[in-house]
Amino acid sequence: MASMRRRKQAKDEQLTASLLDDYDALEAEDVGPAVQQQQQPARAKAPGLSSSAIILHPGEFNLQAFVASILAWWQRMFGACFGQIFSYATHLWPVPQRGPELSLLQAERLQQLRDKVAERFDIASPSHQDSLRRLWNLAFSGEPCTALKTPRWKDMGWQGEDPATDFRGAGLYGLDNLIYLAEVHPDTFRRLMDKSEGTRATWEYPFAVAGLNLTWALSELLELHAPTGAAAAAAAASSSSDSASGQGPRPPRGATGRAFLKLLAESDVAFEELYCAAYCLLDATWLEMRASYMEFNAVMKRVKGEVERALASRPTDMAQLRQRLLAAVPGAAAGWD
Incomplete structure (x- = not known):
């Protein structure tokens, strides 16, 4: 779109380092406090x-x-x-x-979230292809999606012509959250994708891939990923015990995950709304730090810290969480729809 005021988003031919790590290969040194506690x-x-x-x-x-x-x-x-x-x-x-006792509603929604996080993106799946086309139609209204491999995807903030290569360990839920942002908060989606506000770096973070990264980071904080290593063995033993006693999914052990349980009981889109607010915070933090592509991890680390602090304040509902989260950085709440 010629009218879009945006800087270059990092592409494979300019920067070879992928913004989204292969999370399946990550070790314990980069996990959040909630996972370390687990x-x-x-x-x-x-x-x-x-x-x-x-x-x-x-x-x-x-x-x-x-x-x-x-x-x-x-x-x-x-x-x-x-x-x-x-x-x-x-x-x-x-x-x-x-752990904390879960209500039936909390247990059901927690398990649903974990199932969503666990589902891998599969480009061979017709339903997954439909989700990509759905996001295309939301981003490029009136422009038909004629191919799933095209340079046009880069204008949405994918790092190459084939978005399927950018998912890595992020899963289908990362795509679902981008679609939710576009459908429920369309003005915010457009502002973030077009990078229409603030003084931008020459090399900007790629919008779509950053969204996948954010889904992963939040689900890690809230202990929605399947545990690995020693934690997996402990979880398996706990699951066997829970199954024998008729209990539901294991509750989060960290303070951040436990604080989220209350919000989860209040809203079935608590994660999605947290994601949308956190994306606004990410962009505002990016501008405040005057960051460029290679500093994305530092920006993400700060955003995760702010999410932890906002949840630690025990907000009573999603509106209060969003207010406290967006108050962390000046300008973060601007343009929220």
Whole structure:
């Protein structure tokens, strides 16, 4: 579009480094605080155990819980003398950590989100192709999508002629969130895609790929990804226990994910609305930092920190979360529709 006031968006022929990492290959050094907390070993302390209690909880007798509570009491009394012995004993009889209780609605929506995050993008799928065409029609109204491989995709902020190569580990949900932004907040979508505000760098972040990156970053903060490594083994054991007891999906362990649960009970599009507000924050942060393409990761790190702080403030609803999030950077709320 000739009238678009935009700078060059980074393309493969100019910059070979991909903005969106191959998340399947990432190691633990770059995970967020919520995931790091999830990967820490659980302490062998019974939840709700007071200094004088021996029985963990009333109800059906549980030998493991009973022995663990006896050991915990005995260790408080004589741990100074027999610390190593009791440390070994409590290792043999660990007490399961209890997460926050989920309502049926929270459990259902949390599982739906995790299923969405887990679905890979498959260019061979007709429904996935339809989603790409749907995004095209929203971005280039009145211009038919005649091919799924064309240089025109770069004008939307994909890094090459074939958008399928940009998904990597981001999955179909990254595309769904771009579509949600375009359909529910069309003015915001147009402003962000066209880069129509502010003094821009010569090399801008590519809009569509940055959106995929943002979906990944937020779902990581909220513990929506399937765990890997040692965390996967612990989650598998927890899932087996939950299945046996009839419980639903494992709740988030980090404070950020737990704070999000309340918003999830209030709205079935809580993640999508958080995504849209976070994208406005990303663009405003980009302008404030006067960033260029190679500084995108620094911008994203700051955005993730602001999301954590906004959720830590325990907003009562999505409107309050959006207000607190967009207040983090001057100008972030400008143009929100």
